[in-house]
Amino acid sequence: MIEYEAASAEVRAVYDDIMATRGTDWVNNFWKALAHDPVTLRRTWESVKQVMAPGALDALTKEMLYVAISATNGCAYCIASHTVAARKAGMTDAMFAELMAVVGMANETNRLANGYQVEIDERFRAG
Amino acid sequence: MIEYEAASAEVRAVYDDIMATRGTDWVNNFWKALAHDPVTLRRTWESVKQVMAPGALDALTKEMLYVAISATNGCAYCIASHTVAARKAGMTDAMFAELMAVVGMANETNRLANGYQVEIDERFRAG
């Protein structure tokens, strides 16, 4: 991992923008690992910054979506980091509990739909 | 698939509850396929009804989570049905666009975290 002190000016510029955007004074390991490839570091950060900014969906909803997807994929790093981010964005214990319940249920019914080979309803195709 | 007319009283009771809960006059194929197993039909419906009811998270957020997970898993039936449900719950075109952007981004960074073998930050463990 590339620490701030050891980083090139190019990488530092991204680190500075991460900290400024998030209002923090540290950078998490994900970016320090990506920093070995400054091109991917910049592209990924610019994309994440754009995608996660509040818009039609607020920041909390976006972080909870991230947690849901990461739990579905089993990415331990992403579950840990985005659960913290979601809590920081306002996720309460009750919200986390319901989030997990939906994640579990969706993963269950996804497989029931697969296994029962359910045909898509005409009305859903029109949707 | 088991249609209402051909269903047992036990299955009809679930179908009736689905239609009453959703305020619709039809039942989608997923439940008609599950109806071959009335025990799983009832258990799954009771669970879905409980999990998807508004609580700490509203119905729209829950439907969008369902879409995100279904797109991640590639369940065509679930993507089609829950996208319609999310739209019915108020998802606009702009919200769908941002939802998809988060789904794409999370699936991307999940794999970057995997591939770069990023260690979980101490601060995230404490979270």
Next chain:
Amino acid sequence: MIEYEAASAEVRAVYDDIMATRGTDWVNNFWKALAHDPVTLRRTWESVKQVMAPGALDALTKEMLYVAISATNGCAYCIASHTVAARKAGMTDAMFAELMAVVGMANETNRLANGYQVEIDERFRAG
């Protein structure tokens, strides 16, 4: 897909063994697609034949495992073909219903364990 009539002697030998092993007079599309690569065709068939033969686990259990995995992965072809194979091996409607219930439940609790970041119990590590 390569039909029997158009197949090389090498491919025909595999087709013949598939039909003899299964006691059928036809070969399903999976093998006809693989036949473009006779080396993979032979290796895959020899492996499948060895792995799916009754041993410590009977043929029905093995076919149900195949259905469970295929439903988890969302492989439509494999779900369709192995559900037929499992029924041929003796899977009843009641067994299929319970199989699907386990598939759904395991996919649900897998994600709950992920999302809640559950630490492995010492006793399970010893296992």
Next chain:
Amino acid sequence: MIEYEAASAEVRAVYDDIMATRGTDWVNNFWKALAHDPVTLRRTWESVKQVMAPGALDALTKEMLYVAISATNGCAYCIASHTVAARKAGMTDAMFAELMAVVGMANETNRLANGYQVEIDERFRAG
């Protein structure tokens, strides 16, 4: 995680039922983590108890299905806990070896079917 001593009466009732059903004097971490959400704890336990009870399929087959799905999804917690449960239900070394062989093979052929874009045989559709 919520230990028995610190648990509410509601949570203790579930813990007691888990131990009574399994004939054990301890509760594993999965349930202690879920206990932060007593509603999901109860619903999940009731569902697992119902689904995993012997019926048309015996307990051992169900535990092996759980292991197969957990290995496919890469859920480390679930692999560890259900492998122990399967062994307790009677899985021998030879059965585990064949189970793993099927898991590997199914995950392989699922992707070959995907990658070769194999069309579902008419006979399998009728199934």
Next chain:
Amino acid sequence: MIEYEAASAEVRAVYDDIMATRGTDWVNNFWKALAHDPVTLRRTWESVKQVMAPGALDALTKEMLYVAISATNGCAYCIASHTVAARKAGMTDAMFAELMAVVGMANETNRLANGYQVEIDERFRAG
């Protein structure tokens, strides 16, 4: 899907760049679907253009990686489109056959490593 004739200037600019970069006179459905969200359309196209351009890895290798990942995930659209792209970039029948063999094998051994709970070798950690 948004056809060229119905597209805004902003969307047409992306379509024009897609066709110019690829040396084609048509745009595939993926981009026409994304065009409902011009921001994601542009960001995704710019990222894909950057990532897929020949560099330390040539275009053919990159397309084959795309096919491998799409087959692993079971994304039918992506398998179809990137298999065509890989062939256009020079993938022969023999290369496709070996690609598929690796995809199958990696998906198999990934699950064997999971199921056998194999600990990472010290030498691989140093890597």
Next chain:
Amino acid sequence: MIEYEAASAEVRAVYDDIMATRGTDWVNNFWKALAHDPVTLRRTWESVKQVMAPGALDALTKEMLYVAISATNGCAYCIASHTVAARKAGMTDAMFAELMAVVGMANETNRLANGYQVEIDERFRAG
């Protein structure tokens, strides 16, 4: 895990072939875990040896495909071992960086194609 000293002649023969084929004097944990099942050990090693041998695709390309699939599936053991193998086969830092960028992008667009329910273009079907 079964060490060389404790291995049967049958298992030692596979270990010897692994070391000879790779030009190393050690065997990694994956094979030592599989050695509990000599039949699967032999079948898997013979398959891996055949599939990973240079042919229409060179060894480096095959190892990078393995890394891409393992990162997509989130198999920590396989990511660690095949990243080392790919570096040994000649993967530079720049190649690894581009490999990861493709892995991330493919996983992203796979889900966008799913979520937008993109229909396969006629031209890709012909492919």
